[in-house]
Amino acid sequence: MAETDSTPATKSSLVFVFLVVLIDMLGFGIIMPVLPTLITDITGGSLSGAAVYAGWLAFAYAAMQFVFGPIVGNLSDRFGRRPVLLGALGGYAIAYILMGFAPTLFWLFVARVIAGIMGASFSTAYAYIADITPPEKRAQNFGLIGAAFGLGFIFGPALGGILGEYGTRLPFFAAGGLAALNLMFGFFMLKESLPPEKRRRFDMARANALVALRGLHGQNKIVIWYAAALTVWMTAHVVYPIVFAFYAMEAFGWSALTVGLALACVGIGAAIVQGLLIRVLIPRIGERNSVIIGAVSMAVSSIAYVIAGPDQGWLIFIAIPIGALQGLFQPSINGLMSQAVSEDTQGELQGAVASLQSIASVVGPPLFTAVFAAFTVAGTLYYLPGAPFGLAGIICLCALAIFLRGYALHCTGEVAEPPPDAQTVTD
Template sequence: MDDSHPTPAAKSSLVFVFLVVLIDMLGFGIIMPVLPKLITSITGDTLSGAAVYAGWLAFAYAAMQFVFGPIIGNLSDRFGRRPVLLGALGGYAIAYMLMGFSASILWLFAARIIAGVMGASFSTAYAYIADISPPEKRAQNFGLIGAAFGLGFIIGPAVGGILGEYGTRLPFFAAAALAALNLVFGFFMLKESHPPEKRRPFDIARANAVVALRGLHGQNKIVFWYATALTVWMTAHVVYPIIFAFYAMEAFGWSEWTVGMALACVGLGAAIVQGLLIRVLIPRIGERNAVIIAALSMAISSVFYVVAGPDQGWLIFLAIPVGSLQGLFQPSINGLMSNAVSDETQGELQGAVASLQSMASVIGPPLFAAVFAAFTVAGSIYYLPGAPFGLAGFVSLVALAIFLRGYALHCTSDEVEPPADAKTTAL
């Protein structure tokens, strides 16, 4: 595809892929302000106890992505991206409807399991972008998916906070309707990006993260380091969607509306960084420096969450713009990994990476929820609602160290061309 003169069909397909991710994140964002109230109303538990349930709900969602990410990625390599993306939207509509009608915590778990299977289609969305983007533009175009995440966190929490005033369940029905509408749009507008001549047979033996990454490691060992860094990073990053609402309500007594507006600010920052700023910064400073900035921004912003007292909720609105630069991390690494493997294995790469990221989401939510409960439950030795964010800031620095090691190997490897910014002076 000529990136400077995209065809109308290419434009409509890019819009659809953007909307697939947006709808999923919109549904996820909608539930964030109202989930604490929904869980406490169903279980009768405290915020500390409800946070533990939320952690395990996220665990169920991520576990499904871990299992199905490589399967769906490999299926898209065999049958094309279009049927996978359309099927995911139908599944989203069902999952959100089920959440809206949930009468018990088991209903919520069933809905999140379905949503987790459908969410595994993120790997196909990344593969679609790789299919239609020239190598030098992939990192920037991957930022479109990041922008969809950001917009989902602008619209979703804001809508959830507003609709939550009229009923805790209303936001879920709104998300189901949007997924159904996008399915209709995609059926008529989405064009297949993976031509038959580049497809390969589906092999169930390759359809898991361990085997897939082993094969990719054999093709290019650099991918293993980048994937590991991204997995550790995502372990830290999940603290926001899992803990933020519980933290804000516990530490500052915020309402669902205030939580929704704060999360909308988080989404706005992510959309600006990944939708606009990334296209300016990465060509100028390169992927390496972009990743360094991202990791440091997360570590610095986490300090605000830790030190903010009961009457210092305003500090969070300082932390949000500082932390928004962390949106540079994932698109930069995805661009490096995508350029390091063949065109025929883009779906396998993204499926394996999505599965590893889901592994991080399997580990992170119960971990951060347990830390939050331990530091907020009645009788705790030390009351510190921001403790999970402090832990996340430390983990982000570990991810940076792993990435820098992999990047050093990348610059000296004979298997791939050195990154464009290999000679850029370190920050």
């Protein structure tokens, strides 16, 4: 039985779990405005070359999360949530401080690999909340994780931009210091939530990153089309955290502070759409129209990134609120997908969606940074810093086309029967 969440110890544990996720997102956001300068300082190269390295750094981070997510989750089932969460914070502190001191690209990659492995602890954070919260209050407390994501993406870039004015490496030390402080707080305040009698042995066969994709096996054609649309869209969406800082510095000569404030505006727009407009618009206009608005808004906003000249950085601040409406895309498709599957396969479906999102996070960064480098490198035939955003807009429209095909099948009721071996066997 889950503990009641009214005791002081439980409340402090919830605060700690919130801070674990918040610090990871703050750390991710803090480094975004200054990462281009750090890489160019280390390599002595151009922004174009630095962007390519940044793409592979993001690839390493996402790949580690994809591989280690189920491993870390299974370890927490075996040894408890507390050691995994505390270990993650210790790893964060080491990773960010290592980035701050990194003398070469090799050490930057080592740091991002460590951070990616530690970032796989998100699943443990959700499990901890489920352990200590009664079923009727879990949705409310799971919302803390979403709030941590949103706040981290708002305040992280702004803080990184401000600190970056005093030193390129200072934001990394700040992120490491925050992780170390939370580690000390958790060491004294965090109680174990999983009693020994509820633990299970570690099974490597269940700790396979590809296992979750089995949730799509045997699903009807509607779900497959929706899942494909979501994967394509998520690949396009990666362009913002990966390329924005490089683009703004190259196209407009923005400082780390301006980049950080602009990214904070992106975070605020996402928070408004996902925290408020979703609840109002989707019930009124339906999932189909919400998906269309989300895709078209991203495509339209990408035009501003492509056409903005050196003295037209103000266009970006017009594009940001327009692009924020893309936040309607994913929850609308998730809602339609959940309607197209049976109640007993909802968990499998969401696990598969999470795996697809991880794959998109692995594929997108090197793709978009390579495009940025090709269109900004010295001697390029056509100089266009906004090319990655143009490509993202096109990819987003492809996602919309895939979705509309799936929706047409949904409306006509055309559903493929699952193969015999995928059907549920009942007594």
